[in-house]
Amino acid sequence: MNLNLLAAEFSVLALALLVFAADLILPDAKPRRGLGWLSAAGYAAILAWNLGRNFPSPAFTPVALGGSFIGDGLGRVFESLFLAGALLASLASIDHLPRKGVRWQGEYYVLLAIVTAAMMALVTAGDLLTLYVALEVNSLGFYALVASLKGRSLTSSEAGLKYLVLGALASALLLYGMSLLYGLSGTLSLQGLATWNAGATATPALWAALGLVTAGLAFKVALVPFHMWAPDVYQAAPTPVTAYLSAGSKAAGLGLMIRLLDAVFHASIGVWDKPLMALMAVTFVWANVVALKQKNLKRLMAYSSVAQAGYLVLGIVAGSALGLQATLFYALVYLFTNMAAFQALDTVAAKRGGEMDGLKGLAGRNPGLALILLMAMLSLAGIPPFGGFFGKWALFSAGVQEGLESGRYWLLGLVGFAVVMSIVSLFYYLVVVKQIYIEPAAEDEETVPVPLAARLALGICTVMILLTGVYPSPILAWLKQAIP
Numbered sequence: 400m401n402l403n404l405l406a407a408e409f410s411v412l413a414l415a416l417l418v419f420a421a422d423l424i425l426p427d428a429k430p431r432r433g434l435g436w437l438s439a440a441g442y443a444a445i446l447a448w449n450l451g452r453n454f455p456s457p458a459f460t461p462v463a464l465g466g467s468f469i470g471d472g473l474g475r476v477f478e479s480l481f482l483a484g485a486l487l488a489s490l491a492s493i494d495h496l497p498r499k500g501v502r503w504q505g506e507y508y509v510l511l512a513i514v515t516a517a518m519m520a521l522v523t524a525g526d527l528l529t530l531y532v533a534l535e536v537n538s539l540g541f542y543a544l545v546a547s548l549k550g551r552s553l554t555s556s557e558a559g560l561k562y563l564v565l566g567a568l569a570s571a572l573l574l575y576g577m578s579l580l581y582g583l584s585g586t587l588s589l590q591g592l593a594t595w596n597a598g599a600t601a602t603p604a605l606w607a608a609l610g611l612v613t614a615g616l617a618f619k620v621a622l623v624p625f626h627m628w629a630p631d632v633y634q635a636a637p638t639p640v641t642a643y644l645s646a647g648s649k650a651a652g653l654g655l656m657i658r659l660l661d662a663v664f665h666a667s668i669g670v671w672d673k674p675l676m677a678l679m680a681v682t683f684v685w686a687n688v689v690a691l692k693q694k695n696l697k698r699l700m701a702y703s704s705v706a707q708a709g710y711l712v713l714g715i716v717a718g719s720a721l722g723l724q725a726t727l728f729y730a731l732v733y734l735f736t737n738m739a740a741f742q743a744l745d746t747v748a749a750k751r752g753g754e755m756d757g758l759k760g761l762a763g764r765n766p767g768l769a770l771i772l773l774m775a776m777l778s779l780a781g782i783p784p785f786g787g788f789f790g791k792w793a794l795f796s797a798g799v800q801e802g803l804e805s806g807r808y809w810l811l812g813l814v815g816f817a818v819v820m821s822i823v824s825l826f827y828y829l830v831v832v833k834q835i836y837i838e839p840a841a842e843d844e845e846t847v848p849v850p851l852a853a854r855l856a857l858g859i860c861t862v863m864i865l866l867t868g869v870y871p872s873p874i875l876a877w878l879k880q881a882i883p
Contacts, residue, residue, distance in 0.1 A: 401461060401462065401463040401464075401470075402463060402464075404461055404462075404463040404468060404470035404523075405463055405468060405520075405523075407445060407448075407449050407478050407482070407519060408478075408516050408519045408520055408523075410441075410445045410448075411441075411442075411445060411482075411485075411512050411515050411516040411519065412512070412513075412516050414438065414441035414442070414445070414512050415508075415509045415512035415513055415516070417437070417441070418434055418437055418438055418441075418505065418508045418509055418512065419505060419509050421433070421434060421437060421505075422434060422504070422505025422506075422508075422509075423505075431496070431497075431504035431505065432493050432494070432497065434504055434505055434508050435489050435490070435492050435493035435496070435504075435508065435852065436493065436852075437508075438485075438489040438508045438511065438512065439486055439489040439490050439493075439852075442482050442483075442485045442486035442489060442515075443486055445482055446479060446482040446483055446486060449475065449478055449479050449482060450479055452475065454472040454475060454880045454881060455470055455471060455472060462525055466525045466526065466588055466590070467524070467525050467526055467528075467529045468520070468523045468524060468525050468529065469523055469524070469525045469589075470523065471523075471881075472880055472881030472882070473522070473654070473657065473658075473881045473882070474519075474522050474523035474654075475881060476727055476878060476881045477518075477519070477522040477523075477650060477651070477654045478519045478522070478523070480647070480650050480730060480731060480734055481515050481518045481519055481647055481650065481651070482515070482519075483734060483735075484515075484643050484646055484647040484650070484734055484738065485511060485512070485515040485643065485647070486859075487642070487643075487735075487738045487742070487856050487859065487860065488511060488639045488640070488642060488643040488647075488738075489508065489511065489639075490852045490853070490855055490856040491638065491639035491642060491738070491741070491742050491745065491852070491853065491856055492504075492507065492508070492511075492637070492639040493850070493852040494749075494850040494852055494853060495637060495638060495639055495745060496637070498749060499548055499637060501547060501548065501637070503547075507544070507547055510540045510543055510544050511540075511544065511643070513536065513540045514536075514537050514540035514541055514544070514647075515647075517533050517534075517536040517537035517540060518533075518537050518647060518648070518650075518651040520533040520536075521533040521534055521537060521651050521654065521655065522651060522654035522655070522658065524589075524658075525588065525589055525590070526587040526588045526589060527577045527580070527581065527587045527589070527592075528587050530589075530655070530658075531573070531574060531577065534570070534573070534655075535570065537648070537651065538566050538570065541562070541640075541644060541648065542559055542562055542563045542566065543559070544636065544637070544640045544644075545558055545559045545562050545632055545635070545636040545640060545644070546558065546559025546560070546636075547636075547637055547640065548635070548636075548637055554631075554634070554635040555635045555636065557631070557635065558631050558632045558634070558635035558636060559632075559635075559636075561628055561631055561632065562628050562632045565618070565627065565628045566618070566628070568618075569614070569615050569618030569619070569625065570615065572611050572612075572614045572615045572618075573611065573612060573614075573615025573616070574615075575611050576607075576608045576609070576610070576611030576612035576613075576614075576615060577608075577612065579604060579607060579608035579611065580592060580608045580612070582604075583595075583599070583602075583604055583605060583608065584596075584599075589658065589659075589662070589663050592663045592664075593662065593663045593664075593665075593666075596663065596664050596666050596667055597666050599666075599667070601667060601669070601670050605667065605670065606670055609660075609664060609667065609670050609671045610671075610674065612659060612660075613660070613671055613674060613675060613678075616652055616655055616656050616659070616660075617675075617678055619648065619649075619651065619652030619655065620649050620652035620653060620656070620708045620711065620712065621649065621704060621705050621708050622678045622679065622682045622705070622708055622709065622712065623678065623681045623682040623685045623686060623705065624681070624685075626682070626686070626705045626708075629701045629702075629704065629705055630698045630701040630702065632644070632701075633645065633697050633698065633700060633701035633704070634695060634697045634698050634701065638697070638741055638742075638744070638745040638748070639741075639745070641697060641700075641741060642737060642738050642741035642742065643738075645700070645701075645704045645737055645741070646733060646734040646737045646738060647734070649704070649707075649708060649711070649730075649733075650730050650734065653711055653712075653715070653726060653730055656712065656715050657715060657723060657726070660675075660715060661715055661718055661723060665718060668718050672716050672718070672807075673809075675712065675715075675716055676716055676809065676810075676813055678712075679709045679712055679713065679716070679813065679817075680813065680816060682705060682706065682708060682709040683706060683709050683816060683817060683820035684820065685705075686702045686703075686705035686706035686709070687702075687706050687820050687823045687824050687827075688823075689702050690702035690703055690706065690824070690827045691823075691826060691827050693755075693827070694754055694755050695754055695755070696744050696748070696754065696755060696757070696758070696831075697744070699755075699827060699831070700737075700740060700741065700744070703779060703824070703827075703828075704737070706820070706824055707733055707737075707779065709817065709820075710729065710790075710791060710794055710817060710821075711726055711729055711730060711733065711794075712726075713725075713726075713794045713795075713797075713798050713813070713814070713817060714726030714729070714793075714794050714797055714798070716798075716810070716813075717797050717798050717800075717801040717802075717810065718801065719797060719800070719801045720882045721793075721796075721797040721800060721801070722794070722797035722798065722801060723882050724793070724797075724875065724878050724879055724882055725790070725793035725794045725796070725797045726794065727878045727881065727882075728789075728790055728793055728867070728871070728874065728875060728878055729787075729790035729791070729793065729794055731863075731867065731874065731878075732778070732786035732787055732789075732790040732863075732864070732867045733779075733787075733790070735786070735859070735860045735863035735864055735867075736775050736778045736779055736785075736786065736787055736860070736864055737775075737779075738856065738860050739771060739772075739774070739775045739856075739857060739860035739861065739864060740772065740775040740776065740779070742853055742856050742857055742860070743768055743771055743772040743775065743857065744772070745853075746768060746847060746849055746850075746853050747761060747768070747847055749847075750845065750847055755830070755831070755834055756834070758772075758831065758834035758835050758838075759834050759838040759839065759840050760835075760838060760839050760840020761834070761835045761840070761847065762835050762836045763840055764840060764845070764846045764847050765846055765847040765848075765849065767849075768847060768849055768857075769835045769836070771857050771860075771861055772831070772835060773832055773835065773836075774861065774864055774865075775860075775864065776828040776829075776831050776832055777828070777832075778864050778868070779824075779828060780821070780824055780825045780828040780829075781821050781824075782825075783868065784865075784868045784869055785864050785865065785867075785868040786863070786864050786865075786866070786867030786868040786871070787864075787868070788868060789867060789868050789871050790867070791821060793875075794817075795814050795817065795818065798810050798811075798813065798814040798817075799811060799814055802814070
């Protein structure tokens, strides 16, 4: 059975049961902040244990439940990313939920654990059926979390419904593509599909199957034009859910792309790379241009997230070990950078709301919070010495190297275009910086307090943003072990 490979997933589900039991025991009159601390402590313990495990040997990939799950290093890395994201989301929720008047906090933290376990199962799935079931469990949990403010905000219900409808459409596209693959290959196993694909020819049926699968995955990572759900969902959902959705769910989509496209269908890279590159180019232009006009901070971050998806997919399109390593590194950087930005914005929104004007004079009202938000914006823009700069440098270098070595010279053009769009993105990130440091605050403006849980989350993110930019070597060496 080899169920020890699923120990991390089982631990998260056990945490969900523990939180559920604690919620039943606590009196109704008591605040539920303890549930958030319990969840955060549980994720921290599981993360520490998961990081302490050795990667399996590349020569032998252990499997569980007859090949339904794979225990390789790639899955281990993504499991760690999800656990870190859930830890930060739990800390961010401790003060956010009471402020928003959310009464069902126990169910909230249980759902957070379920979507985390589902994403972990998603990236370790060894066959299409297990993969699809994990994807649906993850999606259903996020639909509920997005709409968790439905008693307080009509836009939350609307966003949850929109996410549900569009998610069902993307799920149908992905499932139809998988059914075509099964019909062509006669197997659901990822290893069996890879073996079949190595000797398969590029028929119209294979083109259609990979096109449908790519469309479903593009929705998961929010590539244009499959991004239409992101702005409304990001704006209306609770900010900790938005942060986790933007980073964790995107990482899950990247894991699926690596599993299905780079690993299973690497032999058919000529079939899916050009359509994916076209989606990336459109994503760069649309997301960065529309972001320039945004006044609501969460919608700005939504379009920023869409643009960042293009950079993350660049390493997958390159299809090399260096490209995959760069993608994993940038996914890690993006997780901590985005969580820091959303945590800081949520702290400010508690006093001034979620519009751009709410940041005016933040440097005078809370210099430390202003500095963290500055670091997050510059990291997202790719400015040294922060992690975002090194992450983009690694992705661009991998794209150029693969383009020159394989003769896929259009990769060079795509990298050049990505560099130009990265410069364009600097404009709207600097608008945020302008509000913080240049625009004056009102004379009677109060200081912005930062609760303990938020300070802890911001501290973790700040350390990682600096560490990945100044001393990335240990993290890169760790990620290199996960590349098959």
